[in-house]
Amino acid sequence: ETGVTQTPRHLVMGMTNKKSLKCEQHLGHNAMYWYKQSAKKPLELMFVYNFKEQTENNSVPSRFSPECPNSSHLFLHLHTLQPEDSALYLCASSQEVTGTYEQYFGPGTRLTVT
Amino acid sequence: GENVEQHPSTLSVQEGDSAVIKCTYSDSASNYFPWYKQELGKRPQLIIDIRSNVGEKKDQRIAVTLNKTAKHFSLHITETQPEDSAVYFCAAAGGYQKVTFGTGTKLQVIP
Numbered sequence: 050e051t052g053v054t055q056t057p058r059h060l061v062m063g064m065t066n067k068k069s070l071k072c073e074q075h076l077g078h079n080a081m082y083w084y085k086q087s088a089k090k091p092l093e094l095m096f097v098y099n100f101k102e103q104t105e106n107n108s109v110p111s112r113f114s115p116e117c118p119n120s121s122h123l124f125l126h127l128h129t130l131q132p133e134d135s136a137l138y139l140c141a142s143s144q145e146v147t148g149t150y151e152q153y154f155g156p157g158t159r160l161t162v163t
Numbered sequence: 164g165e166n167v168e169q170h171p172s173t174l175s176v177q178e179g180d181s182a183v184i185k186c187t188y189s190d191s192a193s194n195y196f197p198w199y200k201q202e203l204g205k206r207p208q209l210i211i212d213i214r215s216n217v218g219e220k221k222d223q224r225i226a227v228t229l230n231k232t233a234k235h236f237s238l239h240i241t242e243t244q245p246e247d248s249a250v251y252f253c254a255a256a257g258g259y260q261k262v263t264f265g266t267g268t269k270l271q272v273i274p
Binding site (some may be wrong): 082 | 197205209256267
């Protein structure tokens with residue numbers, strides 16, 4: 050698959066587990082994002098990385114820990130989550146082109162916290 | 164920070180009719196306004212966008228209008244078809260690191 054890929058596509062975890070979500074972009078973009086999509090807040094920005102540096106943390110609880118080792122890979126480390134964290138987690142990437150910033154989304158990871 | 168409001172939250176139209184979705188934003192520094200379409204079970208994808216130096220943009224059956232003075236922009240879909248059924252998100256951006264999305268509109272086109 051080209052573009053933006055995410056693994057795993059589905060994840061079920063208990064509240065005491067530790068897991069990680071992975072995102073990879075094959076587009077040569079320099080910015081990567083994590084979004085949370087739920088019924089309450091359809092597209093909620095969590096984190097932004099620009100050239101591997103975190104530039105935005107949208108008041109996300111510390112039980113979510115992002116990591117961006119390079120411009121092509123982005124991780125979201127999860128620990129001691131709550132049932133309300135169950136949602137679709139979308140990764141996206143972008144590159145500014147003449148004032149437009151199209152977000153290319155991955156397919157998402159459907160997370161269920163039990 | 165930026166706040167984007169989107170209305171209506173749900174919209175049903177007969178096939179062939181037009182659909183209009185409206186958004187307002189709060190930050191006058193925002194200069195890029197994209198619209199994304201998310202079909203059921205799929206990822207959001209850009210369908211059209213407009214920059215602040217343009218008042219209207221068209222792409223076949225889709226058009227977007229922008230009123231910077233009033234801080235609102237709209238998506239217009241003409242001659243709707245069943246495959247237009249999806250959730251549509253508007254967004255406002257002042258830079259590619261700060262894209263704020265609206266709450267989405269679920270459009271249903273009735274055959």
